[in-house]
Amino acid sequence: MGEKKDVWQGTLGIMVLKTLDVLGPQHGYGIACRIEQISDNLLSVNHGTLYPVLLKLEQEGAIVSEWGVSENNRKARFYRLTKAGRKELRLEKRHWQRTAEIIARFFAMEGESR
Amino acid sequence: MKALRRFWNRIAREFRGRHRDSQLSDEFAAHLAMLTEKNLGRGMAPEEARRAAMLTFGGVESATEGYREQRGLVVFDSLWLDVRYALRMLRRNPGFTAIAVLTLALGIGANTALFSVVNGVLLNPLAYPQPGQLVAIYGTSAGYDRGYTSYLNFLDWEHDSKTFDAMVIYRNQDYNYTGPDESERVSGYMISSQFFNALGVTPVIGRTFNRDDDVVGSARVVILGGGLWKRDFGSSPGVIGKTMTLNGVTHTIIGVVPASFRFYGQFRDVYTPIGQFSDPLFRDRRLDLSAHAFGRLKRDVTLAEARADMDGVAQNLAAAYPEADQQVGVSLVPMKEDIVGNVEPFLVVLLAAVGFLLLIACANVANLLLARSIARSREFAIRSALGAGHGRVIRQLLTESVLLAGAGGALGLLLAFWGTRAVLGALPGALPRASEVALDSRVLLFTLAASIFAGLIFGLAPALKTSRVNLQEILKEGGRGVSGARQRLQGIFVIVEVALALVLLAGGGLMIRSLAALWRVDPGFNPSHAITFTLSLPGSRVPGSAGTRARMREFDAKMQAIPGVEAVSTTLGSRPMIHNSTEAFWVEGQPKPANFHDMDQAMFYLVEAGFQQAMGLKLERGRFIQDSDNEHAPVVIDVDDVFVRSFFPKEDPLGKHVHLAGFNVTAEIVGVVGHVKQWGIDTDSSASIQAQFHYPFMQLPEKLMPLAADSVAVVLRTKGDPTAVMGDVRRAVAEIDRRELIYNVFTLNEVVTNSFAARRLSMILLSIFAALALALACVGIYGVISYLVGQRTQEIGVRVALGAQPGDVLRLVLGHGMRMALVGVAIGVAAALVLTRLMANQLFGVSAHDPLTFIGVAVLLLIVAMVACYIPARRAMRVDPMVALRHG
Numbered sequence A: 001m002g003e004k005k006d007v008w009q010g011t012l013g014i015m016v017l018k019t020l021d022v023l024g025p026q027h028g029y030g031i032a033c034r035i036e037q038i039s040d041n042l043l044s045v046n047h048g049t050l051y052p053v054l055l056k057l058e059q060e061g062a063i064v065s066e067w068g069v070s071e072n073n074r075k076a077r078f079y080r081l082t083k084a085g086r087k088e089l090r091l092e093k094r095h096w097q098r099t100a101e102i103i104a105r106f107f108a109m110e111g112e113s114r
Numbered sequence B: 001m002k003a004l005r006r007f008w009n010r011i012a013r014e015f016r017g018r019h020r021d022s023q024l025s026d027e028f029a030a031h032l033a034m035l036t037e038k039n040l041g042r043g044m045a046p047e048e049a050r051r052a053a054m055l056t057f058g059g060v061e062s063a064t065e066g067y068r069e070q071r072g073l074v075v076f077d078s079l080w081l082d083v084r085y086a087l088r089m090l091r092r093n094p095g096f097t098a099i100a101v102l103t104l105a106l107g108i109g110a111n112t113a114l115f116s117v118v119n120g121v122l123l124n125p126l127a128y129p130q131p132g133q134l135v136a137i138y139g140t141s142a143g144y145d146r147g148y149t150s151y152l153n154f155l156d157w158e159h160d161s162k163t164f165d166a167m168v169i170y171r172n173q174d175y176n177y178t179g180p181d182e183s184e185r186v187s188g189y190m191i192s193s194q195f196f197n198a199l200g201v202t203p204v205i206g207r208t209f210n211r212d213d214d215v216v217g218s219a220r221v222v223i224l225g226g227g228l229w230k231r232d233f234g235s236s237p238g239v240i241g242k243t244m245t246l247n248g249v250t251h252t253i254i255g256v257v258p259a260s261f262r263f264y265g266q267f268r269d270v271y272t273p274i275g276q277f278s279d280p281l282f283r284d285r286r287l288d289l290s291a292h293a294f295g296r297l298k299r300d301v302t303l304a305e306a307r308a309d310m311d312g313v314a315q316n317l318a319a320a321y322p323e324a325d326q327q328v329g330v331s332l333v334p335m336k337e338d339i340v341g342n343v344e345p346f347l348v349v350l351l352a353a354v355g356f357l358l359l360i361a362c363a364n365v366a367n368l369l370l371a372r373s374i375a376r377s378r379e380f381a382i383r384s385a386l387g388a389g390h391g392r393v394i395r396q397l398l399t400e401s402v403l404l405a406g407a408g409g410a411l412g413l414l415l416a417f418w419g420t421r422a423v424l425g426a427l428p429g430a431l432p433r434a435s436e437v438a439l440d441s442r443v444l445l446f447t448l449a450a451s452i453f454a455g456l457i458f459g460l461a462p463a464l465k466t467s468r469v470n471l472q473e474i475l476k477e478g479g480r481g482v483s484g485a486r487q488r489l490q491g492i493f494v495i496v497e498v499a500l501a502l503v504l505l506a507g508g509g510l511m512i513r514s515l516a517a518l519w520r521v522d523p524g525f526n527p528s529h530a531i532t533f534t535l536s537l538p539g540s541r542v543p544g545s546a547g548t549r550a551r552m553r554e555f556d557a558k559m560q561a562i563p564g565v566e567a568v569s570t571t572l573g574s575r576p577m578i579h580n581s582t583e584a585f586w587v588e589g590q591p592k593p594a595n596f597h598d599m600d601q602a603m604f605y606l607v608e609a610g611f612q613q614a615m616g617l618k619l620e621r622g623r624f625i626q627d628s629d630n631e632h633a634p635v636v637i638d639v640d641d642v643f644v645r646s647f648f649p650k651e652d653p654l655g656k657h658v659h660l661a662g663f664n665v666t667a668e669i670v671g672v673v674g675h676v677k678q679w680g681i682d683t684d685s686s687a688s689i690q691a692q693f694h695y696p697f698m699q700l701p702e703k704l705m706p707l708a709a710d711s712v713a714v715v716l717r718t719k720g721d722p723t724a725v726m727g728d729v730r731r732a733v734a735e736i737d738r739r740e741l742i743y744n745v746f747t748l749n750e751v752v753t754n755s756f757a758a759r760r761l762s763m764i765l766l767s768i769f770a771a772l773a774l775a776l777a778c779v780g781i782y783g784v785i786s787y788l789v790g791q792r793t794q795e796i797g798v799r800v801a802l803g804a805q806p807g808d809v810l811r812l813v814l815g816h817g818m819r820m821a822l823v824g825v826a827i828g829v830a831a832a833l834v835l836t837r838l839m840a841n842q843l844f845g846v847s848a849h850d851p852l853t854f855i856g857v858a859v860l861l862l863i864v865a866m867v868a869c870y871i872p873a874r875r876a877m878r879v880d881p882m883v884a885l886r887h888g
Helices: A003-023 A028-038 A047-060 A083-114 B001-040 B047-057 B058-073 B074-092 B094-123 B151-160 B195-199 B226-233 B303-320 B335-375 B377-385 B392-424 B441-468 B471-477 B484-520 B544-560 B610-615 B643-647 B724-734 B748-755 B758-791 B793-801 B806-842 B851-877 B881-887
Strands: A063-069 A075-081 B134-141 B144-147 B162-170 B174-178 B183-186 B188-191 B221-224 B241-244 B249-258 B270-273 B291-297 B329-334 B530-536 B566-572 B582-587 B600-607 B619-621 B636-640 B656-661 B665-673 B692-696 B710-717 B741-747
Touching: A003 A047, A003 A063, A003 A075, A003 A083, A028 A047, A028 B724, A047 A063, A047 A075, A047 A083, A047 B047, A047 B058, A075 A083, A075 B001, B001 B047, B001 B058, B047 B471, B058 B758, B074 B094, B074 B392, B074 B582, B094 B335, B094 B392, B094 B566, B094 B758, B134 B303, B134 B335, B144 B151, B144 B329, B151 B162, B151 B291, B151 B303, B151 B610, B162 B195, B183 B741, B188 B195, B195 B291, B221 B226, B221 B600, B241 B270, B291 B724, B303 B329, B335 B377, B335 B392, B335 B441, B335 B484, B335 B758, B335 B806, B377 B392, B392 B441, B471 B758, B484 B758, B484 B806, B530 B724, B544 B566, B544 B710, B544 B724, B544 B851, B600 B610, B600 B643, B610 B710, B636 B643, B643 B665, B643 B692, B710 B724, B710 B758, B724 B741, B741 B748, B748 B758, B758 B806, B758 B851, B793 B806, B793 B881
Parallel strands: B188 B270, B221 B249, B600 B692, B636 B665
Antiparallel strands: A063 A075, B134 B144, B134 B291, B134 B329, B162 B188, B162 B291, B174 B183, B174 B241, B221 B270, B241 B249, B530 B710, B530 B741, B566 B600, B566 B710, B582 B600, B582 B656, B619 B665, B636 B692, B656 B665
């Protein structure tokens, strides 16, 4: 298990949490579509790779799942954010903002030196 | 914290895993369906919509795999897969599997068997509480470092020593037990009161002896061994207080010890108090009457402290009783060492030998796996191409080899079970503590470890080799081209096998040569067609010395009347390789030495006229003892040639007189006979007392005659098979007195053989191991050469097409095989020259570097290798170039 994958799983995980935070309970297909939509299709994700991430979040207790019926009357598993998940999301959000800020400053520095 | 929760969830989910898997495919199906619907909504054709959905989703399989990996415990999942796959592979190649498992079973079985012996004999502590505190106590005198103990000395040791919790003296004493129906010979020990205490043995019922039982004149009491209690008394608890008649004397039973109780590997039927032994000779400080001593050290006392303590005690006694004790010392030997010390070197060599055998077996199976991995290289290439990592492929291969080793180990365990039983059963008495050899948990653990070790050893090389090859090459070349490195490895394995086999063969060969040398040594008597046994006489009927003599003469007459019996003699004192008795003496005309220990010692044999013929002794000069040398005639003796060389180097011994101190008589030398290898064929020449004399039984002084009242030994020479006359002998003895018993029956050939039983056991096992090694090495060479011929069929075809003769092909193949064999033999000889030196002390009459043995086994190995190469070489000669080339 490479480091890259962990990072990828981590970012994807945050996107999933945010999606569920905004949209409420959602099935895998819905989450995938939402991520594609928000990222403006820049992030072309194989939908299948979402499922290990969902399982990981579920194992961590950030989300729970249950079977339900989709808008098209299809049986699907719905994922829902838990309290712990909401807290996790807040933490991650702060963490990412700070990281992004720092990275941005570094790139800005590079610009000055030119 | 998060990690912990995830871990627990993983494990919990593992149990629901299968269920979850089917839900997962439902979930995926729903997802795909929604994607398809969306695509349909965009106006795609149904087929197109479905295809696009699949593309967006990515591989269902890889998603499932990723999901499972996240679910966790993948290792177990894939391990189970590996095992199932490996089982399938092994089932599909029954021939390969059978050969590999059998080879390993031999290797692991031999190791398990030997380890169970080493475990039972050397490693397991003695079966008493705190066995480390038990020490054997020997009296030492000039030339004897493990001698018997005289009773009076023992009493002083026990009283004066400060480092012992308990000290015990005991001597072997068998009894005629006169039961309600018939008499029976029972084995027994006379013991001092602390015997069971010191060993930490508590009686099943009743009590053991106390000090009041252990004195002359107290009530006759006896303790039963558990075996006799069960056999003759039906394990009845009511036995306490009952009486039993031993040698005509009534004893009261006061206790029973556990049936499992063993002492020096022996079970005994009865135990009596040694202090009640009233023979006056027993209380002569100068005599020992074959009594042994042992003791239990105080807690925290070291062996060195106890030795210092006992040295002091011995010095005080020497000062107090100079005549008896001037040169008597004490030596202490840990009891376990005393019991098993002499077999340790044998067992260590054997253990090394089976270790080699296992390595050979591993090399063989590794070669088989290597050869097979060529055939499977496409399979592995495909697996790798489909995404299996190197680690994964190695794990798969190792799973297969460990499974093979496991099967081999299980089968080996069975082999070991039967093998150990068979060998120990075939050679009773070769090993001390043999009855304690068992497959206990430590042995099972050893087998498990050996199996896993073997599996990893022989599995690793092929596995690493296989995973390192270049995939593309294999796929391109149709699974043929990349065998060079493997052939090198196979060659190395074969060389190692041959070298190891040579070492084992050299060891086995040297042992066989030693045994042959031992057999060639003249023991000084003729062991074929002769038999010896002990005849016990019921004590109550003895009317003094005259009665004993009359009974011996009656016995002789009865024996001589049996058809097939050529000569008979009763005997006491020493018996070659069975019992040692010495007598102090000085030659007439020389000043009488001040005390016993300044006198010379010689082994003595009490014999009758028939002894010379019955034993097959060589008469060198003068005459042997005759019937006329009876109680009314002057005392005469025959001496052996060593006696003559030592004490009459320049004179004629015939007619000279010798004063025998213990017997207190003066005897005239009337003849000289050949020396008998009293101490055993291999050790006699290093024994400290070698001179021997033969003394007429009928002239034994009155005061010693009671020693012959209980039992005497007998030697018979027969025309044919000596065991065939024993039926007549028993009938004749029963005619004299129903209560007389015959026991300890051995042919003289058995006596000689038993004297080097441990060496023989070692030789037999080493030879078996060497033969197995030879067979395995042979199979190994055969396998590699056959494989090589198979691989090079095309090349050989080309050569033949270009004009090579069958002889050239034969040379090509044989040359390759013999090169490996020669290198192996050279390495093996070098290794064996070093290693056989370690067993030099077990050899007899042959050097550890015996050229004949080394050349012999090297030639044997080369011939076998040649044969093993020849069979595939013939196949190579018959290669049809057309067929070979077309197949390419």
